[in-house]
Amino acid sequence: MKRNVFLWSAWAAIPAVFSSLKAFAMPRTAKGFKVNAGDARFGVHYKMKGVTLNILDIKISGKDTDGDIAVFEQTGLTPNGGPPLHIHPQQDEWFYVVEGEYLFQVGEDKFQLKAGDTIFLPRNVKHAFLQKTQTGKMVVTYMPAGKMEEFFVVTDQWSSPPSKETIEAAFADHGMQVVGPPLSAG
Template sequence: MKRRKFLLSIATGVPAVAASPFHLKAAAPGKGFKVAAGEGRIHGHIRLKGVNANILDLKISGKDTAGGLAIFEQISQSPNRGTPLHIHSTQDEVFYVLEGEYYFQVGEEKYKLRTGDSIFLPRNIPHAWTQVSQKGKMTVTVQPAGKLEEFFVALASLTKELTPTEMTQIFAAHDMRIVGPPLAVD
Protein backbone atom coordinates (compact mmCIF):
# COMPACT_ATOMS: atom_id res chain seq x y z
CA MET A 1 0.00 0.00 0.00
CA LYS A 2 2.86 2.39 0.80
CA ARG A 3 4.38 1.82 -2.65
CA ARG A 4 1.07 2.62 -4.33
CA LYS A 5 0.71 5.82 -2.27
CA PHE A 6 4.26 6.82 -3.18
CA LEU A 7 3.70 6.20 -6.90
CA LEU A 8 0.43 8.12 -6.80
CA SER A 9 2.09 11.10 -5.13
CA ILE A 10 4.88 11.06 -7.74
CA ALA A 11 2.34 10.82 -10.58
CA THR A 12 0.41 13.82 -9.31
CA GLY A 13 3.37 15.83 -7.99
CA VAL A 14 5.66 15.83 -11.02
CA PRO A 15 3.18 17.56 -13.37
CA ALA A 16 2.45 20.16 -10.68
CA VAL A 17 6.16 20.95 -10.26
CA ALA A 18 6.70 21.05 -14.02
CA ALA A 19 3.86 23.55 -14.43
CA SER A 20 5.14 25.69 -11.56
CA PRO A 21 6.67 29.07 -12.45
CA PHE A 22 9.41 28.33 -9.91
CA HIS A 23 11.10 25.44 -11.70
CA LEU A 24 14.79 25.84 -12.47
CA LYS A 25 15.98 26.43 -16.01
CA ALA A 26 18.55 24.06 -17.38
CA ALA A 27 22.07 25.42 -17.37
CA ALA A 28 23.40 26.66 -20.67
CA PRO A 29 25.36 23.96 -22.44
CA GLY A 30 29.12 24.25 -22.42
CA LYS A 31 32.10 24.15 -20.14
CA GLY A 32 33.07 26.00 -17.02
CA PHE A 33 35.35 29.00 -17.43
CA LYS A 34 37.53 31.42 -15.53
CA VAL A 35 37.43 35.21 -15.75
CA ALA A 36 40.66 36.71 -14.46
CA ALA A 37 40.79 39.58 -11.99
CA GLY A 38 40.50 42.91 -13.76
CA GLU A 39 38.88 41.40 -16.85
CA GLY A 40 35.34 41.37 -18.17
CA ARG A 41 33.74 38.50 -20.05
CA ILE A 42 32.30 39.08 -23.56
CA HIS A 43 32.32 42.92 -23.53
CA GLY A 44 35.66 43.72 -21.88
CA HIS A 45 35.38 46.77 -19.61
CA ILE A 46 31.90 48.32 -19.89
CA ARG A 47 32.46 52.05 -19.30
CA LEU A 48 29.12 53.53 -18.29
CA LYS A 49 27.84 56.93 -19.34
CA GLY A 50 24.63 58.66 -18.35
CA VAL A 51 23.79 57.48 -14.84
CA ASN A 52 27.43 57.44 -13.66
CA ALA A 53 30.94 56.94 -15.03
CA ASN A 54 31.65 53.56 -13.44
CA ILE A 55 33.28 50.56 -15.09
CA LEU A 56 31.55 47.19 -15.11
CA ASP A 57 33.27 43.89 -15.77
CA LEU A 58 30.84 41.12 -16.63
CA LYS A 59 31.95 37.99 -14.77
CA ILE A 60 29.02 35.64 -15.52
CA SER A 61 26.67 36.45 -18.40
CA GLY A 62 23.01 35.58 -18.59
CA LYS A 63 24.05 33.79 -21.79
CA ASP A 64 26.21 31.48 -19.63
CA THR A 65 23.28 30.54 -17.37
CA ALA A 66 20.35 30.32 -19.79
CA GLY A 67 19.18 33.62 -18.30
CA GLY A 68 19.34 32.34 -14.72
CA LEU A 69 21.65 35.03 -13.36
CA ALA A 70 24.35 37.55 -14.23
CA ILE A 71 27.25 38.73 -12.08
CA PHE A 72 29.17 41.98 -12.55
CA GLU A 73 32.08 43.60 -10.77
CA GLN A 74 31.61 47.35 -10.60
CA ILE A 75 34.55 49.70 -10.22
CA SER A 76 33.02 52.89 -8.84
CA GLN A 77 34.54 56.18 -9.98
CA SER A 78 31.59 58.50 -9.42
CA PRO A 79 31.51 59.94 -5.88
CA ASN A 80 28.13 61.42 -4.95
CA ARG A 81 26.49 59.88 -8.01
CA GLY A 82 24.28 56.86 -8.33
CA THR A 83 21.13 55.50 -9.83
CA PRO A 84 17.70 57.10 -9.92
CA LEU A 85 15.08 55.44 -7.74
CA HIS A 86 13.86 52.59 -9.94
CA ILE A 87 12.08 49.24 -10.01
CA HIS A 88 12.96 45.92 -11.62
CA SER A 89 9.69 44.03 -12.06
CA THR A 90 11.28 40.64 -12.74
CA GLN A 91 14.71 40.69 -11.08
CA ASP A 92 16.23 40.55 -7.63
CA GLU A 93 19.65 42.14 -7.05
CA VAL A 94 22.38 41.49 -4.51
CA PHE A 95 25.22 43.96 -3.98
CA TYR A 96 28.38 43.04 -2.04
CA VAL A 97 30.77 45.89 -1.22
CA LEU A 98 34.38 44.91 -1.87
CA GLU A 99 35.78 48.37 -1.23
CA GLY A 100 34.45 51.82 -0.34
CA GLU A 101 31.20 53.17 1.03
CA TYR A 102 27.72 53.43 -0.51
CA TYR A 103 24.29 54.67 0.50
CA PHE A 104 21.28 52.55 -0.52
CA GLN A 105 17.53 52.99 -0.38
CA VAL A 106 15.28 49.92 -0.54
CA GLY A 107 11.61 50.83 -0.29
CA GLU A 108 11.45 53.42 2.51
CA GLU A 109 14.55 52.11 4.33
CA LYS A 110 18.02 53.65 3.92
CA TYR A 111 21.31 51.88 4.60
CA LYS A 112 24.98 52.84 4.65
CA LEU A 113 27.16 50.01 3.33
CA ARG A 114 30.91 49.62 3.81
CA THR A 115 33.51 47.07 2.77
CA GLY A 116 32.22 43.57 3.51
CA ASP A 117 28.54 44.55 3.69
CA SER A 118 25.89 43.15 1.37
CA ILE A 119 22.32 44.11 0.56
CA PHE A 120 19.38 42.37 -1.08
CA LEU A 121 17.09 44.39 -3.37
CA PRO A 122 13.91 42.41 -4.12
CA ARG A 123 12.03 42.80 -7.38
CA ASN A 124 9.12 45.26 -7.45
CA ILE A 125 10.59 47.33 -4.60
CA PRO A 126 11.89 50.82 -5.50
CA HIS A 127 15.59 51.15 -4.85
CA ALA A 128 18.57 53.40 -5.56
CA TRP A 129 22.16 53.75 -4.47
CA THR A 130 24.82 56.47 -4.38
CA GLN A 131 28.59 56.15 -4.08
CA VAL A 132 29.80 57.93 -0.93
CA SER A 133 33.56 57.26 -1.01
CA GLN A 134 35.99 58.58 -3.62
CA LYS A 135 36.51 55.08 -5.00
CA GLY A 136 34.72 51.81 -4.54
CA LYS A 137 34.11 48.35 -5.85
CA MET A 138 31.08 46.05 -5.62
CA THR A 139 29.86 42.80 -7.05
CA VAL A 140 26.34 42.92 -8.41
CA THR A 141 24.34 39.73 -8.86
CA VAL A 142 21.08 39.86 -10.79
CA GLN A 143 18.59 36.98 -10.82
CA PRO A 144 17.25 36.23 -13.34
CA ALA A 145 19.67 37.96 -15.70
CA GLY A 146 16.96 39.78 -17.65
CA LYS A 147 18.14 42.65 -19.83
CA LEU A 148 20.58 44.28 -17.40
CA GLU A 149 23.69 43.24 -19.34
CA GLU A 150 22.22 44.83 -22.48
CA PHE A 151 21.26 47.93 -20.46
CA PHE A 152 24.86 48.45 -19.36
CA VAL A 153 26.16 47.93 -22.90
CA ALA A 154 23.60 50.49 -24.16
CA LEU A 155 24.73 53.05 -21.55
CA ALA A 156 28.36 52.50 -22.54
CA SER A 157 27.53 53.23 -26.18
CA LEU A 158 25.91 56.62 -25.51
CA THR A 159 27.32 59.48 -27.56
CA LYS A 160 25.46 62.32 -25.81
CA GLU A 161 23.91 63.21 -22.46
CA LEU A 162 20.38 61.88 -22.28
CA THR A 163 17.37 64.00 -21.40
CA PRO A 164 15.27 62.73 -18.48
CA THR A 165 12.71 61.45 -21.00
CA GLU A 166 15.38 59.57 -22.96
CA MET A 167 16.79 58.06 -19.74
CA THR A 168 13.29 56.91 -18.75
CA GLN A 169 12.92 55.30 -22.18
CA ILE A 170 16.25 53.44 -22.01
CA PHE A 171 15.33 52.10 -18.55
CA ALA A 172 11.91 50.99 -19.85
CA ALA A 173 13.45 49.28 -22.89
CA HIS A 174 15.38 47.10 -20.42
CA ASP A 175 12.42 46.24 -18.16
CA MET A 176 13.05 48.87 -15.47
CA ARG A 177 10.97 51.84 -14.41
CA ILE A 178 12.33 55.11 -12.97
CA VAL A 179 10.12 56.22 -10.07
CA GLY A 180 12.19 58.98 -8.48
CA PRO A 181 15.41 61.00 -8.48
CA PRO A 182 18.87 59.73 -7.54
CA LEU A 183 19.46 59.18 -3.85
CA ALA A 184 20.98 62.15 -1.99
CA VAL A 185 23.40 61.27 0.79
CA ASP A 186 22.01 62.33 4.19
Protein backbone atom coordinates in the same frame (compact mmCIF):
# COMPACT_ATOMS: atom_id res chain seq x y z
CA MET B 1 -11.22 7.14 -27.07
CA LYS B 2 -7.74 6.62 -28.60
CA ARG B 3 -8.02 10.00 -30.31
CA ASN B 4 -8.62 11.69 -26.93
CA VAL B 5 -5.60 9.94 -25.43
CA PHE B 6 -3.49 11.08 -28.39
CA LEU B 7 -4.71 14.68 -28.09
CA TRP B 8 -4.10 14.80 -24.34
CA SER B 9 -0.65 13.23 -24.77
CA ALA B 10 0.24 15.78 -27.45
CA TRP B 11 -1.06 18.63 -25.27
CA ALA B 12 0.96 17.38 -22.28
CA ALA B 13 4.14 17.31 -24.38
CA ILE B 14 3.99 21.02 -25.27
CA PRO B 15 5.94 22.22 -22.18
CA ALA B 16 8.73 19.76 -22.98
CA VAL B 17 8.90 21.04 -26.57
CA PHE B 18 9.18 24.67 -25.41
CA SER B 19 11.78 23.70 -22.82
CA SER B 20 13.83 22.05 -25.56
CA LEU B 21 13.51 25.12 -27.78
CA LYS B 22 14.68 27.38 -24.92
CA ALA B 23 17.75 25.18 -24.42
CA PHE B 24 18.45 25.38 -28.16
CA ALA B 25 18.05 29.16 -28.25
CA MET B 26 20.21 29.90 -25.18
CA PRO B 27 22.37 26.93 -24.23
CA ARG B 28 23.72 26.83 -20.69
CA THR B 29 27.52 26.76 -20.41
CA ALA B 30 28.54 23.17 -19.78
CA LYS B 31 32.13 23.88 -18.78
CA GLY B 32 33.45 26.00 -15.93
CA PHE B 33 35.49 29.09 -16.67
CA LYS B 34 37.61 31.69 -14.91
CA VAL B 35 37.52 35.46 -15.37
CA ASN B 36 40.71 37.11 -14.13
CA ALA B 37 40.74 40.15 -11.87
CA GLY B 38 40.40 43.27 -13.98
CA ASP B 39 38.97 41.34 -16.93
CA ALA B 40 35.44 41.01 -18.27
CA ARG B 41 33.86 37.75 -19.41
CA PHE B 42 33.89 38.78 -23.07
CA GLY B 43 36.66 41.41 -22.89
CA VAL B 44 34.33 44.44 -22.87
CA HIS B 45 34.35 47.02 -20.07
CA TYR B 46 31.00 48.86 -20.17
CA LYS B 47 30.72 52.43 -18.93
CA MET B 48 27.43 53.73 -17.59
CA LYS B 49 27.81 57.07 -19.36
CA GLY B 50 25.20 59.62 -18.47
CA VAL B 51 23.99 57.88 -15.32
CA THR B 52 27.39 57.47 -13.63
CA LEU B 53 30.96 57.07 -14.84
CA ASN B 54 31.11 53.55 -13.39
CA ILE B 55 32.65 50.63 -15.24
CA LEU B 56 30.74 47.34 -15.38
CA ASP B 57 32.49 44.08 -16.21
CA ILE B 58 30.42 40.98 -16.88
CA LYS B 59 31.86 38.17 -14.78
CA ILE B 60 29.09 35.61 -15.36
CA SER B 61 26.78 36.24 -18.29
CA GLY B 62 23.13 35.37 -18.63
CA LYS B 63 24.33 33.54 -21.74
CA ASP B 64 26.28 31.21 -19.43
CA THR B 65 23.30 30.43 -17.20
CA ASP B 66 20.35 30.15 -19.58
CA GLY B 67 19.28 33.55 -18.29
CA ASP B 68 19.08 32.47 -14.64
CA ILE B 69 21.69 34.89 -13.28
CA ALA B 70 24.13 37.59 -14.37
CA VAL B 71 27.05 38.80 -12.24
CA PHE B 72 28.91 42.08 -12.78
CA GLU B 73 31.80 43.77 -11.08
CA GLN B 74 31.09 47.48 -10.81
CA THR B 75 34.01 49.84 -10.38
CA GLY B 76 32.63 53.05 -8.90
CA LEU B 77 34.19 56.22 -10.27
CA THR B 78 31.37 58.61 -9.40
CA PRO B 79 31.52 60.01 -5.87
CA ASN B 80 28.05 61.14 -4.75
CA GLY B 81 26.58 59.47 -7.83
CA GLY B 82 24.28 56.57 -8.48
CA PRO B 83 21.27 55.47 -10.51
CA PRO B 84 17.80 56.99 -10.20
CA LEU B 85 15.31 55.39 -7.83
CA HIS B 86 13.94 52.47 -9.84
CA ILE B 87 12.17 49.10 -9.78
CA HIS B 88 13.00 45.76 -11.38
CA PRO B 89 9.59 44.04 -11.70
CA GLN B 90 11.12 40.70 -12.74
CA GLN B 91 14.51 40.61 -10.98
CA ASP B 92 16.01 40.37 -7.53
CA GLU B 93 19.39 42.04 -7.00
CA TRP B 94 22.22 41.26 -4.62
CA PHE B 95 25.16 43.61 -3.96
CA TYR B 96 28.43 42.85 -2.17
CA VAL B 97 30.66 45.84 -1.40
CA VAL B 98 34.31 45.03 -2.14
CA GLU B 99 35.67 48.50 -1.38
CA GLY B 100 34.35 51.96 -0.59
CA GLU B 101 31.14 53.06 1.11
CA TYR B 102 27.62 53.34 -0.24
CA LEU B 103 24.19 54.52 0.85
CA PHE B 104 21.33 52.30 -0.34
CA GLN B 105 17.62 52.99 -0.28
CA VAL B 106 15.40 49.90 -0.42
CA GLY B 107 11.72 50.79 -0.21
CA GLU B 108 11.61 53.49 2.47
CA ASP B 109 14.60 52.12 4.40
CA LYS B 110 18.15 53.46 4.07
CA PHE B 111 21.29 51.44 4.75
CA GLN B 112 24.97 52.43 5.04
CA LEU B 113 27.25 49.80 3.47
CA LYS B 114 31.03 49.42 3.64
CA ALA B 115 33.52 46.84 2.37
CA GLY B 116 32.36 43.33 3.25
CA ASP B 117 28.66 44.26 3.55
CA THR B 118 25.90 42.64 1.51
CA ILE B 119 22.42 43.88 0.63
CA PHE B 120 19.50 42.12 -1.06
CA LEU B 121 17.00 44.09 -3.15
CA PRO B 122 13.80 42.14 -3.89
CA ARG B 123 12.01 42.58 -7.19
CA ASN B 124 9.22 45.16 -7.28
CA VAL B 125 10.80 47.23 -4.48
CA LYS B 126 12.06 50.71 -5.36
CA HIS B 127 15.75 51.17 -4.74
CA ALA B 128 18.83 53.26 -5.53
CA PHE B 129 22.34 53.70 -4.20
CA LEU B 130 24.82 56.53 -3.76
CA GLN B 131 28.60 56.10 -3.80
CA LYS B 132 29.90 57.95 -0.72
CA THR B 133 33.64 57.54 -1.29
CA GLN B 134 35.93 58.74 -4.07
CA THR B 135 36.04 55.23 -5.55
CA GLY B 136 34.31 51.97 -4.82
CA LYS B 137 33.79 48.47 -6.06
CA MET B 138 30.81 46.12 -5.80
CA VAL B 139 29.76 42.74 -7.10
CA VAL B 140 26.24 43.05 -8.49
CA THR B 141 24.06 40.02 -9.19
CA TYR B 142 20.77 39.99 -11.11
CA MET B 143 18.40 37.03 -10.74
CA PRO B 144 17.22 36.28 -13.41
CA ALA B 145 19.67 37.97 -15.75
CA GLY B 146 16.96 39.83 -17.65
CA LYS B 147 18.18 42.46 -20.09
CA MET B 148 20.89 43.97 -17.90
CA GLU B 149 23.78 43.16 -20.22
CA GLU B 150 21.94 44.83 -23.09
CA PHE B 151 21.16 47.84 -20.86
CA PHE B 152 24.86 48.43 -20.18
CA VAL B 153 25.60 48.14 -23.92
CA VAL B 154 23.15 51.03 -24.46
CA THR B 155 24.53 53.24 -21.67
CA ASP B 156 28.07 52.63 -22.94
CA GLN B 157 27.09 54.08 -26.33
CA TRP B 158 25.90 57.45 -25.01
CA SER B 159 28.36 60.14 -26.03
CA SER B 160 26.87 62.96 -23.95
CA PRO B 161 24.70 63.14 -20.85
CA PRO B 162 21.27 61.84 -21.86
CA SER B 163 18.01 63.58 -21.02
CA LYS B 164 15.82 62.34 -18.19
CA GLU B 165 13.44 60.99 -20.87
CA THR B 166 16.24 59.07 -22.60
CA ILE B 167 17.33 57.52 -19.29
CA GLU B 168 13.74 56.55 -18.43
CA ALA B 169 13.25 55.02 -21.90
CA ALA B 170 16.48 53.01 -21.63
CA PHE B 171 15.42 51.69 -18.23
CA ALA B 172 11.94 50.80 -19.55
CA ASP B 173 13.34 49.09 -22.67
CA HIS B 174 15.36 46.81 -20.39
CA GLY B 175 12.72 45.77 -17.87
CA MET B 176 13.09 48.53 -15.27
CA GLN B 177 10.98 51.50 -14.23
CA VAL B 178 12.39 54.82 -12.99
CA VAL B 179 10.26 56.00 -10.06
CA GLY B 180 12.30 58.89 -8.67
CA PRO B 181 15.53 60.86 -8.79
CA PRO B 182 18.96 59.58 -7.71
CA LEU B 183 19.78 59.77 -4.00
CA SER B 184 21.44 62.97 -2.88
CA ALA B 185 24.54 63.33 -0.73
CA GLY B 186 22.88 65.97 1.47
